[in-house]
Amino acid sequence: MRTLQKLSRLPVALTMPALAILLIVFGIPIFLLFLTSLNAPAFSLVNYRVFLQQPANVRVLLQTIQISVVATAVCLMIGYPIAYLIAATAKRLRMVLLVLVVIPYLTSLLVRTYAWIVILGDRGLINNILLDLGLISSPLSLIYSRMAVYIGMVHIMLPVMILPLVSIMMGIDKSLIAAARSMGAPPFAAFWRVFLPLSLPGVRSGTLLVFVLCLGFYITPAALGGLRDAMLSTFIAAQVASSFNMVQTATSAFVLLGIAAVVLLLLGLDLSSIQARATRPLPKSWSSTPRSFGTLARYLNELASSYRSKRWTAKLYQAEGGSSCWTIVGTLFVVVVMFYLLFPSVVVVTMSFSDGAFLEFPPSTLSLKWYRSFFGDPSWTGAAWTSVQIGVAVAILSTIVGTLAAHGLSRVVPRLRSSLTMVILAPITLPSIVVGIAAYFGLLNLGLIGTKVGIILTHSIGAIGYVVVIVSAVLANFDRRLEQAAKSMRAGPLQTFWRVTLPLIRPGIIGSALFAFIHSFDEVVKTSLVSGFSIRTLPLKMWENMRHQIDPTIAAIASLLILLPVLWLIAIYVTGWRTKAKSQSGPPDAFV
Known part of the structure; x- marks a missing residue:
């Protein structure tokens, strides 16, 4: 009994509820799936050999890797400059730009995919404009192509690349760049030798997240691509829908998971810090350079030193020129990227007020016809109410469990914290289709x-990870001395948490709860696997309608879903402002 009491007082015990849900719904099933793919207890690789011996499987696998690599590379090429420009702007403008990036990130994936169907379709926005201008005589084949898949995937993944980069870049000491410039380094050299190496952790994080998430893409390639653009996740979902062969499905899932694991091992482990790299000795190949080459290099360096000294003196007090041109180019680039991120949502919202039988942009007449169609159809409102019920349950469960886990993780040793955090974040870092297959297998047993309980548990394993990330970020800036002061006044651990810690981290908890709700409300891949065709959430019904017919009612629903991230940001701002106002009004009187 005393042993149990001692264990309950350990910080790691607070992570047990989250780990228990994760283990039951995801951990044990994924392990059993792995054993199934190995033909346990015989343990052989025959299933993987059969998979690789089929040309169609290999083609889909290579195609999945190719599409993911290209989409990640495009996101990096666009995301790095835009993150650099956002980090370099003034604070107020930076906040505005970040909000414009976050809104598409939080907008439903189905909504953004539907927007590109409307824009790229045979009778979509682009083809209609070109036909009206007389530039083409028949619609262009923009949709159901590889290019359409890239456009949709990059649009969805670009904020995932931008946000980690901005976070890292804002933490870089700008005085280092100024010091390099003061030593005579031109702007590009200062960026290449100083800023870029310091921003590489953000590049690694963004690239890793985007690539692994692209591996598990299912909705966007299926909606925007053709039969030749199928990805392995689409192949796995088709296996589950047609004939659920557990061995084949497990093998395909672990092939996809194996690719993600290799990338995680190569890019996800940071074994050395920047400082360690700076003090690391030169490689052997450099130290063993022929002595004649080193002498020649020193001689050339001495000849160039006088030139560099004169150039530094001449440039030291010289006003910078040509910056206005780069300012204009940077401004235009930011405008184009923001237009690319936000315009699809604007198109959907505008078209939702059309009065015609088909969507048109801009609408010839305005009407609330499609909104009335949504609210007047019991099948739509019933699906929406089911999604709300599930989302609220997921938000409550994941917020309580995730907050406890984050509170416990903030008080354990760094090594244990890192390991437990990686385990808790596994459902949101691994391909979604693999997590869905594992959850299906676990809930089947x-x-x-x-059942709604099954869907809630499946959504919660991902929502808990988001809650842990958000609350942990808030706890990282929490002053532990406040808790020590409360305990010194004979407050117990529970009273200290309830009266001191909880009020100060409340904005993070509210934000994580709203994020968990949005995560559940938007989930369609895992829901399609575990719903058993008996429960229809709003995203599932939208996906079914998008696959069979382009119902204009979806535009009205999409417009309503676009409001969710806006309301989420307003709620975060209001709760944060109120907490800040309370903290500035005076010290709390919890223990007076």
Whole structure:
């Protein structure tokens, strides 16, 4: 009994509820799936050999890797400059630009995919404009192509690349760049030798996240691509829908998971810090350079030193020129990228007020016809109410469990914290289709397929990870001395948490709860696997309608869903402002 009491007082015990849900719904099933793919207890690789011996499987696998690599590379080429420009702007403008990036990031994936269907379709926005201008005589084949898949995937993944880069770049000491410039380094050299190496952690994080998430893409390639653009996740989903062969499905899932694991091992482990790299000795190949080459290099360096000294003196007090041109180019680039991120949502919202039988942009007449169609159809409102119920339950469960886990992780040793955090974040860092297959297998054994409880548990394993990330970020800036002061006044651990810690981290908890709700409300891949065709959420019904017909009612629903991230940001701002106002009004009187 005393042993249990001691264990309950350990910070790591607070992570047990989150780990228990993760283990039951995802951990044990994924391990059993792995054993199934190895033909346990015989343990052989015959299933993987059969998979690789089929040309169609290999083609889909290579195609998945190719599409993911290209989409990641495009996101990096666009995301790095835009993140650099956002980090270099003034604080107020930076906040505005970040909000404009976050809004598309939080907007439903289905909504953004639907927007590109409307824009790129045969009777979509682009083809209609070109036909009206007389530039083409028949619609261009823009949709159901590889280019359409890239456009949709980059649009969805670009904020995922930008946000980690901005976070890292804002933490870089700008005086280092100024010091390099003061030593005579031109702007590009200062960027290449100083700023770029310091921003590489953000590049690694963004590239890793985008590539792994692209591997598990299912909705966007299926909606925008053709039969030749199928990805492995689409192949796995088709296997589950047609004939659920557990061995084949497990093998395909672990092939996809293996690619993600290799990338995580190569890019996800940071074994050395920047300082360690700076003090690391030169490689052997450099130290073993022929002595004649080193002598020649020193001689050339001495000849150039006088030139560099004169150039530095001449440039030291010289006003910078040509910056206005680069300012204009940077401004235009930011405008183009923001237009690319926001314009699809604007198109959908505008078209939702059309009065015609088909969507048109801009609408010839304005009407609330499609909004009335949504609210007047019990199938749509019933699906929406089901999504709200599931989302609220997921938000409550994941917020409580995730906050406890984050509170416990903030008090354990760094090594244990890192390991537990990686385990908790596994459902949101691994391909979504693999997580969905594992959850299906776990809920099947529990008899929860086709139930709301099963869907709530499946959504929660991902939502808990988001709550842990957000609350941990808030706790990282929390002053522990406030808790020590409360305990010195004979407050117990529970009273200290309830009266001191909780009020100060409340904005992060509210934000994580809203994020968990949005995550659940937008989920369609895992829901399609565990719903058992008996429960229809709003995203599932939208996806079914998008696959069979382009119902204009979806435009009205999409417009309503676009409001969710806006309301989320307003709620975060209001709660943060109120907490800040309370903290500035005076010290709390919790223990007076």
